[in-house]
Every structure is written in C-alpha cells, then in structure tokens.
Amino acid sequence: MKLLITGGLGFVGRHLSAQLLAAGHQVTAVGRNPAPAMILNENFSYIAADTTREGNWQEFVRGFDAVINLAGQSIFKRWNDRYKQLMYDSRVLTTRHLVAAIPENKKVVFLSTSAVGYYGNRQDDILVESEPGSDDFLGILARDWEAEAMKAEKKGARVAVMRFGIVLGNGGGAFAMMKPAFKLFLGGPLGNGGQWFPWIHLTDLVGATQFLLENESCSGPFNFCAPEPVRNRDLATAFGHVLTRPSILPVPAAMVRFILGELGDVLMASSRVVPERLKQAGFSFRFPDVTSALLDLVNR
Secondary structure (H helix, E strand, O other): OOOEEEOOOOOHHHHHHHHHHHOOOEEEEEEEOOOOOOOOOEEEEEEEOOOOOOOOOOOHHOOEEEEEEOOOOOOOOOOOHHHHHHHHHHHHHHHHHHHHHOOOOOOOEEEEEEOOOOOEEEEEEEEOOOOOOOOHHHHHHHHHHHHHHHHHHHOOEEEEEEEEEEEOOOHHHHHHHHHHHOOOOOOOEEEOOOOOOOOOEEEHHHHHHHHHHOOOOOOEEEEOOOOOOOEHHHHHHHHHHHOOOOOOOOOOOHHEEEEHOOHHHHHHHHHOOOOHHHHHHHHOOOOOOOOHHHHHHHHH
C-alpha cells in the first residue's frame, strides 16, 4: 500500500513508519521540519508542510491508499491560552484539511489519532469506547478532533479513530520523562497515587495501528491502551522495581499543579480505560501488563 503519515517522523511516527516499511509498504511522512533526520529506505519519502494551513501539500493526499494522522503538538508542556490553541489547531485543523483532500468515492483508509483525554476524570469507572466524553478542554479537543475525522466516511473512506493512552517507549514520551527521576532516587507516585493511569507500550501501539490498517471490518473509535490499566502508585512501584530504585517518595498534588498548571490537573486525573473493541476484533497485546512493558524498555 501507499501510505501517507502526518507526524511520520515524530516519536510514534518514526517507529510506525519503520514498521510499515519493513512490512513492504511505501511510506511518505509529512512534518513541519524542513530537514529532519530521514529514514534511509528506498520506499520512504518526506513532505515538509504546515498541515494546519491549506496548501499544495493537499494535492499529494489523492495518490495514497491510506492516510494515518498522527499530527499534534505535545501536551507535555505548561499550558497557556496560546499553547492550548496550538494544541487544538495542530490536531483539529490538520484533520480537517486532510479530510478535505481525500477524493470522493475512493476506497481510502483513514486512521486518525485521538486521546483518552476524551473521557476526562472518571475515578474508578471502567471506560470503554461507548462511554460519553467529558466537557473539559481535552474532552472538547478530542470530540472536535474525532468529529473532523469521521467526516471522511461521507467520502467513502473507512475511518478508525485511535484514542491513545500514555505511550511508554524509548526515545520520548512519558518513559523518557520519568526515567531520570527514578535514576536519581526521586521517583514516586503523584499525589496519593490512587488515580488510574491508561498506558500502552509503543510496540503495541504500532502493532494495533497496523492491525486496524489491515482489517477492513475495523472502523469507529478504539481505545489504544493496555488491557491491564494500573493506578499511578502501582506504576511507580513497577518503575522502581525494574530500575532497582525506591519508589516511595510521593510528589504532592499541590506541587504537581503548581509546577505544571493545568497539565498538572490532567496528570492527577483518573481514567480507567480498557481496549474493549481492540480485544473484540482479535488484537493480541505483546505487553499487557506494565512490569513486562517496563522491563522490555529498560533492557533494550
């Protein structure tokens, strides 16, 4: 297949691009960096473009069998009104422009990212894909993001929305942020540690994306998180175990909120998300539990 991947050289995108190239697909990545570190493969190409704006880059979309939309500014920064708008536009406007560029009545597969922030702070509720979304900032962002993606169905595309949990992988994301603190004996749970932490190993995220790409019966929303969610305190315990470091120093909730602002509230929220539809479709997780996932990352 000929695949277009927005954000195809980012933290998740680079691993996904490499996996799909190894599977024999042709991959074109789209990103804002005019001169990124490329993937050296004869079936890989790159387009530099600001996808939040309409432009000539949209003409390329017509030539692809599938579009995988990973674009979006990182949420792991202190938020202000300007940065929240960047987070919103990088997701919603990019998706809108991609859908506008998909030709009518062509059998295109459109896989678009969303996030488990869709559900908001739900304490101990078990959250499957049919649960309603929240009305906080991330909930509204995810709702609008998904609504733009689903418009591609009216053009005849098969659309699947991937609600990412916190991605654990080497080279970026939450693992790269947490590992130094534990190495310095400063790791521990956030607040009382009772909040549920929806996570997924990068290998399983890439595998689940390829699974949706190749299975024509899969459409609609899918929770991209491990089948065994953990509380934050249990994640800290597992992290300390695999790094042979203590994990008993809690970070006070007030400090998290003071340092990170609104993002701190998100990290203190509880979302017990489970991948019901991926399991029903037959996807098999390589790393269903957090200890095996962290051991794999530490040993690589």
